[in-house]
Amino acid sequence: MSKFFLTILVSSSLVFWGCVEEPVIEIPVSNDPATSSLSALAEVISTFDIVEDVVSRNEFFLKKDDSFLPSSVIFYFTDTSFNDGDGLEAMLDFGSLGNAPHGVLCKDHKYRAGKIWLSLNKPYNESDAQLTISFSSEFPFYSGDGEVMNAMKGNLTLTRASDNELILESSDLIFTTKDKDYQFQSNISITHEEDYGIGLINDILGFQGNVVITGDLEEVRLSTVMPLVKEYTLDCAKHILEGVMDIEVSSSSSEMSIDFDPYKDGACDNKYELTVNDKSVIYEY
Numbered sequence: 001m002s003k004f005f006l007t008i009l010v011s012s013s014l015v016f017w018g019c020v021e022e023p024v025i026e027i028p029v030s031n032d033p034a035t036s037s038l039s040a041l042a043e044v045i046s047t048f049d050i051v052e053d054v055v056s057r058n059e060f061f062l063k064k065d066d067s068f069l070p071s072s073v074i075f076y077f078t079d080t081s082f083n084d085g086d087g088l089e090a091m092l093d094f095g096s097l098g099n100a101p102h103g104v105l106c107k108d109h110k111y112r113a114g115k116i117w118l119s120l121n122k123p124y125n126e127s128d129a130q131l132t133i134s135f136s137s138e139f140p141f142y143s144g145d146g147e148v149m150n151a152m153k154g155n156l157t158l159t160r161a162s163d164n165e166l167i168l169e170s171s172d173l174i175f176t177t178k179d180k181d182y183q184f185q186s187n188i189s190i191t192h193e194e195d196y197g198i199g200l201i202n203d204i205l206g207f208q209g210n211v212v213i214t215g216d217l218e219e220v221r222l223s224t225v226m227p228l229v230k231e232y233t234l235d236c237a238k239h240i241l242e243g244v245m246d247i248e249v250s251s252s253s254s255e256m257s258i259d260f261d262p263y264k265d266g267a268c269d270n271k272y273e274l275t276v277n278d279k280s281v282i283y284e285y
Helices: 002-017 033-055
Strands: 074-079 088-093 111-120 130-135 141-144 149-162 165-177 180-194 204-214 219-231 242-249 256-259 271-276 279-284
Touching: 033 088, 033 111, 033 130, 033 141, 033 149, 033 165, 033 180, 033 204, 033 219, 111 149, 149 180
Parallel strands: none
Antiparallel strands: 074 088, 088 111, 111 130, 111 141, 130 149, 141 149, 149 165, 165 180, 180 204, 204 219, 219 242, 242 256, 256 271, 271 279
16 A cells, blocks of 8 residues: 555656646645655554554454464563553554565565564553554654655554444554654544454555645645545455545645545556546555
8 A cells, every 4th residue: 555655646747747838736745755655644544554453452442363464573561451541552663674575575565674662551442541552763664565665653542432433543653764853743534344353454444534645845634525445354454445535735736636446446456547637547555
């Protein structure tokens, strides 16, 4: 999904360069904050995926046998009691970046490296339970396609709003790609559309809310018009099956949106419809 997001804005410019009657769309083409912010959204969602899978299947949280993690990933607790006042604490260690392809290939077809720290203040299935997901500056977490690996530093917070809803928030997460830093702010509601028991495998989740990603020169706002839907089979986990998003780039007046289900069939494929200023094209990524 990251490659998809990285190509969206580039593709939108190329589509219209050949149309004499249309003005050039005012969106930077390469290595710009807008393009990187779309990649950041994809990586943050996939990081939620792997954490949710781990937390909801582990015997200290809840339990499930299937997992997106390969056996080489180390998971251990540094605090196993809620009674000491600071909740459960654990760490996920994906190992070093190493040579390309960098990191370890997980079962959702994403490469990961580095460490994730987890802290849970009360049992995960209880109302208002809060899971803090931390990425340190000393041992950053990386996610990507094995060639381009994006680093995260800071915190994400998952709060249980109800039995069926989690709120994913961040105000201090720094996302780094190709040596450029971006601040990632989010308020995303995550709901189970279909729940096949404890854990994430085979579940269907919906994502809706807002993300603001800020670089040195630009700010990008991403807003769901229709909830994004993901199905967590091993083959489909990295794809968005359906959903619509509006995109606002501070340096451009163009109206942009993405439809992840252009044929209205909910297929687990790599097709999306990009609309810029009322012009639409279907692409594969």
